[in-house]
Amino acid sequence: TLPLSSSSVPSSRICTRPIPINALPKMRSYNKSENGGHMAKWLNAMKAQSPPRSHPSSDESFDLFDAKAAEYAAWTENHPPILGMFEKLMKAAKGKQVAVFLDYDGTLSPIVEDPDKAYMAPDMRATVHDVATYFPTAIISGRGRQKVFEFVQLPELFYAGSHGMDIMGPADGCNGFKATGTRSKDKEGNDIVVFQPASEYLPLINKVCKILEENTKDIEGAKIEHNLFCASVHFRRVKEENWVQLAERVANVMKNYPTLSLTHGRKVLEIRPAIKWDKGKAVNFLLESLGMANSNDVLPVYIGDDRTDEDAFKMVNGMKHGCSILVSTAPKSTSAAYSIRDPSEVKQFLHQLVHWKKSGMNRTHSASSRNGQMTTPTRILKNICSPISL
Ligand SMILES: O=P(O)(O)OC[C@H]1O[C@H](O[C@H]2O[C@H](CO)[C@@H](O)[C@H](O)[C@H]2O)[C@H](O)[C@@H](O)[C@@H]1O
Secondary structure, three states, X not given: OOOOOOOOOOHHHOOOOOOOHHHOOOOOOOOHHHHOHHHHHHHHHHHHHOOOOOOOOOHHHHHHHHHHHHHHHHHHOOOOEHXXXXXXXXXXXXXXXXXXXXXOEOOOEOOOOOHHHOOOOHHHHHHHHXXXXXXXXXXXXXXXXXXXXXXXXXXXXXXXEHHHOEXXXXXXXEOOEOOOOOEEEOOOOOEEEEEOOOHHHHHHHHHHHHHHHHHHOOOOOOEEEEOOOOEEEEOOOOOHHHHHHHHHHHHHHHOOOOOEEEEEEOOEEEEEEOOOOOHHHHHHHHHHHOOOOOOOOEEEEEEEOOHHHHHHHHHHHOOOOOEEEEEOOOOOOOOOOEEEOOXXXXXXXXXXXXXXXXXXXXXXXXXXXXXXXXXXXXXXXXOOOOOOOO
C-alpha cells in the first residue's frame, strides 16, 4: 500500500465528549442456541455490515451520536480518510498509471430499500465518465453485469458482474488500453469481449433461484435477485423477527447444492459457485489482461463498501503500489488501508483524481502522454470461455 501516514484525520471528526457506556449502539444479536452456529454468524454479520442510521433528536441520542463519532474517529486512526490524504496519494501516484476499480452498490449509488431502484445519480455518472476518460476504469459488482450496465450506462468502462465471474470490456478499449479477443455484442450493438469463468453454473443458478423464490414467497419482503452466475437473497425489507425463518429456508435449499457457496453482505445472503474466483481475482485478471499486473509503475485504486470487496482490497494491498478504500460511516473490520464515508465523498475523490490528471501534475519526464491521456500499446483481454448472449 501507499506509504501514507494517518496523521491527517480531520480534527473536526474527532469527538472529545465522554462516551456514556449505555449510549453505545445496541443491536439485536442472534445466538447459537436460537438458530445454530452458521446461521447466527450470518445474521449477526449481515446486521453489522449495514448498521442502523442514527437520528439524534434528544440528549440521549446526541450522546449516542457522539459515541458513534468517537468510535469512528478511533477507527480512522487505522483507516485514514482518503480525502484528507489526497496530496500524499498523488505524490505516490506521480508518473504511474493509475487504474480505477469501483464497486457499485453503496459506492456509486447509495443503499436503498429496493435493489431494483439503486439508480446512479446523473452527476455521479458524469464523474465516472470523466474518470474513464483519463484512467482505465472498471466496475466490479455482485450484481448481474447487464443490470449494473443498465444503471451505469457508460459503454467505455470495463464491467465485472456476478462478483467478478462475468467480465466484459469494450472491444475498442478504455483510455488507450485495447481489449481484443473473441467478441460479442451488447444489447446496444457495441462490440465487446467477455470472460466468464463460471458459465457452466448458469443452469444450476437458474434452478436454485426458482426453488428459493418458491420456498420464500410467503415471507413478506423477501426478495430473490438473479445475478446471472450468482443470486442474492434480500433481507432488508423483511421484518427482523422473520430473519431466522428466511435464513433457515435458504440453508435448507443450500444443503442440497454443495457446489454452491454462501457469503453475506449488507442485509443480503449471496449464493455463488464454489470456485476460487472473487472480486480480487477479477481485479488481477483485468490488470493482467491490460498488461498492468507486474509493473512498478501501476497504481490500482479500489473503492468498495461490502464484505466481497475485501478480496479486492487484499489483492490491491499485495501490489507494490495500491490504494484500497472502504466506504463506510461506521467502524468495520476491513483490510482496506483507507476510508471514505459515502458515495458523495466517493464522487469528490473521483473529481480530485480527474483534476489531478487533467492539470498534468501526474507527469514525470518518463511518462508519455498526449492531451493528458497515457499513450499505451494495444493490450489484450484474454478470452478463455465463450461468451453467453447478453
Ligand atoms: O458488489 P455490489 O455492487 O456492492 O453488490 C452487492 C449487492 O448489492 C445489492 O444489494 C445491496 O444494495 C441494495 C440497493 O441499495 C440494497 O437494497 C441491499 O440491501 C444491499 O445488499 C444487490 O441488490 C445485490 O444483488 C448485490 O449482491
